[in-house]
Amino acid sequence: MSKQIQITVSPREAAIAEALEKIVAAKAGCRPGDIAKLDILRRSIDARKRGQVKVFLTVEIFLHGEEMIKPSYDFRFENVRSCPEVVIAGAGPAGLFAAFRLIERGFRPVLIERGKDVGDRKRDIALLCRGEGLNPESNYCFGEGGAGAFSDGKLFTRSRKRGDIKRVLQLFHLHGASDDILIDAHPHIGTDVLPTVIRNMRQTIVQCGGEFHFGQKLTDLIICDGKVSGIATATGDRFKGRAVVLATGHSAADVYEMFHRNGYLLEPKAFAMGVRVEHPQELINSIQYYRSPEAAYLPAAAYALASQIEGRGVYSFCMCPGGYIVPASTSAGGQVVNGMSTARRHTAFANSGIVVETRVEDTGEFAQYGVLAGLRFRQHIEMLAAQNGRPDQVAPAQRTIDFVKGRISANLPACSYLPGVVSSSLHSWLPAQISRRLQEAFKVFDRKMQGFLSSESAIVGVESRSSTPVRIPRDIATMQHPQLPGLYPCGEGSGYAGGITSSAIDGVNVAEKL
Numbered sequence: 413m414s415k416q417i418q419i420t421v422s423p424r425e426a427a428i429a430e431a432l433e434k435i436v437a438a439k440a441g442c443r444p445g446d447i448a449k450l451d452i453l454r455r456s457i458d459a460r461k462r463g464q465v466k467v468f469l470t471v472e473i474f475l476h477g478e479e480m481i482k483p484s485y486d487f488r489f490e491n492v493r494s495c496p497e498v499v500i501a502g503a504g505p506a507g508l509f510a511a512f513r514l515i516e517r518g519f520r521p522v523l524i525e526r527g528k529d530v531g532d533r534k535r536d537i538a539l540l541c542r543g544e545g546l547n548p549e550s551n552y553c554f555g556e557g558g559a560g561a562f563s564d565g566k567l568f569t570r571s572r573k574r575g576d577i578k579r580v581l582q583l584f585h586l587h588g589a590s591d592d593i594l595i596d597a598h599p600h601i602g603t604d605v606l607p608t609v610i611r612n613m614r615q616t617i618v619q620c621g622g623e624f625h626f627g628q629k630l631t632d633l634i635i636c637d638g639k640v641s642g643i644a645t646a647t648g649d650r651f652k653g654r655a656v657v658l659a660t661g662h663s664a665a666d667v668y669e670m671f672h673r674n675g676y677l678l679e680p681k682a683f684a685m686g687v688r689v690e691h692p693q694e695l696i697n698s699i700q701y702y703r704s705p706e707a708a709y710l711p712a713a714a715y716a717l718a719s720q721i722e723g724r725g726v727y728s729f730c731m732c733p734g735g736y737i738v739p740a741s742t743s744a745g746g747q748v749v750n751g752m753s754t755a756r757r758h759t760a761f762a763n764s765g766i767v768v769e770t771r772v773e774d775t776g777e778f779a780q781y782g783v784l785a786g787l788r789f790r791q792h793i794e795m796l797a798a799q800n801g802r803p804d805q806v807a808p809a810q811r812t813i814d815f816v817k818g819r820i821s822a823n824l825p826a827c828s829y830l831p832g833v834v835s836s837s838l839h840s841w842l843p844a845q846i847s848r849r850l851q852e853a854f855k856v857f858d859r860k861m862q863g864f865l866s867s868e869s870a871i872v873g874v875e876s877r878s879s880t881p882v883r884i885p886r887d888i889a890t891m892q893h894p895q896l897p898g899l900y901p902c903g904e905g906s907g908y909a910g911g912i913t914s915s916a917i918d919g920v921n922v923a924e925k926l
């Protein structure tokens with residue numbers, strides 16, 4: 413019989429196996445030599461108290477002579493080659509997890525993806541980062557694995573009640589993510605590991621009889637006898653099935669346009685806009701770990717900040733310790749930034765989105781576009797960001813302290829953003845209600861995290877794709893579009909999820925309902 417023990421240790425004790433074994437043995441009432449195997453089941457870091465960084469662990473020990481049971485997963489992926497087909501548009505987390513659940517329930521998923529497979533997509537992203545052009549169908553947002561395929565791969569979600577998060581983590585683990593994601597309180601996979609995980613997932617789906625069609629962009633829905641029975645794509649191909657899962661993400665502006673053109677119901681939705689802020693990681697470590705002598709045993713520090721400014725939330729989003737800022741636009745005429753990190757989170761930079769809650773009434777003259785007001789507003793700001801940057805995704809940037817003091821940066825600090833940055837006065841082109849709130853929020857954040865407003869920190873524009881400005885509605889009970897039976901809007905693009913894990917859970921839930 414194994415024994416589970418909860419302990420609180422110092423970062424050094426958590427990092428050194430022998431030190432940890434000694435403490436665990438003392439707590440278990442045995443000698444370190446009696447322990448045959450020690451597994452960490454759960455790990456979280458508490459750095460809230462100055463000078464007292466602690467690591468909470470739940471460990472499981474097996475003593476010599478005890479039976480060691482290997483973890484097993486309860487996934488049953490059987491052959492569905494001759495089963496009814498379901499068309500899934502979009503091979504991001506929502507589409508992929510819907511496909512797995514459909515296989516478990518005896519359906520054959522047919523995935524239609526506008527971008528390339530994750531290997532070819534990697535090459536397009538390398539070109540983009542070298543300033544050699546943006547492929548509008550293969551970039552940080554479009555292609556196999558979706559928007560999260562080249563990201564930090566943070567898997568933490570607050571929507572714990574929506575579904576079985578553990579199963580999502582187990583499915584990623586089964587396909588190659590590290591053991592750490594099953595242990596850490598804030599798990600992440602890393603951009604260097606994610607493409608392999610995504611490729612392995614595709615292989616499982618294909619082995620079960622599922623299909624992938626890359627370079628196929630959904631342009632229309634096929635409706636027969638009042639029911640959605642398939643999709644048409646830009647190549648003129650048609651894919652039919654028992655139902656259609658629409659998991660095209662929130663960067664697919666053309667999908668929203670198609671709905672609007674055809675008079676299919678859409679709803680406006682609050683979203684968020686802002687900038688990405690970057691600091692030296694050393695600075696964030698010293699603020700968050702209070703210059704702890706044991707910082708060397710701790711991972712690159714993260715932070716989460718939030719404040720209410722003039723009736724709107726301003727908050728940090730998708731923080732990437734030891735990461736890079738990346739170009740996440742889907743068109744050459746727009747500038748968008750986001751963040752990613754490798755599994756080791758090893759760069760000298762810490763970046764995070766800092767975004768302002770934006771409601772339809774905040775879109776000013778764009779309100780005339782009705783349900784598409786938020787989308788048009790987003791496109792407009794992305795265009796302004798591009799105009800204030802340089803071609804080939806060179807992004808507009810400003811020292812954070814200069815932004816707060818309202819002065820132009822004569823020069824910029826080192827930045828992880830590979831296409832390069834150029835000095836710009838962000839107040840001159842960001843909408844006033846956003847830039848004013850950001851300005852105030854940075855002062856508040858500096859009070860919460862002293863040193864946040866360092867002269868070595870810069871903001872880069874524009875962080876505009878943290879959430880969708882449009883919802884594709886669905887009936888609560890059936891999860892189908894109210895006007896379009898057979899169509900299951902799903903994931904972030906439909907406004908029912910935000911982030912990798914919640915989109916994956918939404919995919920599972922939609923498939924289950926279907």
Ligand SMILES: Cc1cc2nc3c(=O)[nH]c(=O)nc-3n(C[C@H](O)[C@H](O)[C@H](O)COP(=O)(O)OP(=O)(O)OC[C@H]3O[C@@H](n4cnc5c(N)ncnc54)[C@H](O)[C@@H]3O)c2cc1C
Pocket residue numbers: 501502503504505506507524525526527552553554555556557558559560561562563564565566567568628629630631659660661662663664667730738740750751752902903904905909910911912913915916
């Ligand atoms: C650089 C970056 C870093 C991120 N980091 C994190 C992170 O660390 N943690 C986190 O939780 N979230 C992160 N996110 C957000 C996260 O990726 C998304 O929330 C998540 O991927 C949404 O999943 P989805 O399946 O709903 O949509 P998406 O991932 O957007 O997938 C939609 C898919 O549909 C395809 N598609 C679009 N239109 C069509 C069409 N017309 N026809 C066919 N296919 C189409 C797209 O190519 C894409 O593959 C990051 C996003 C980016 C861009």
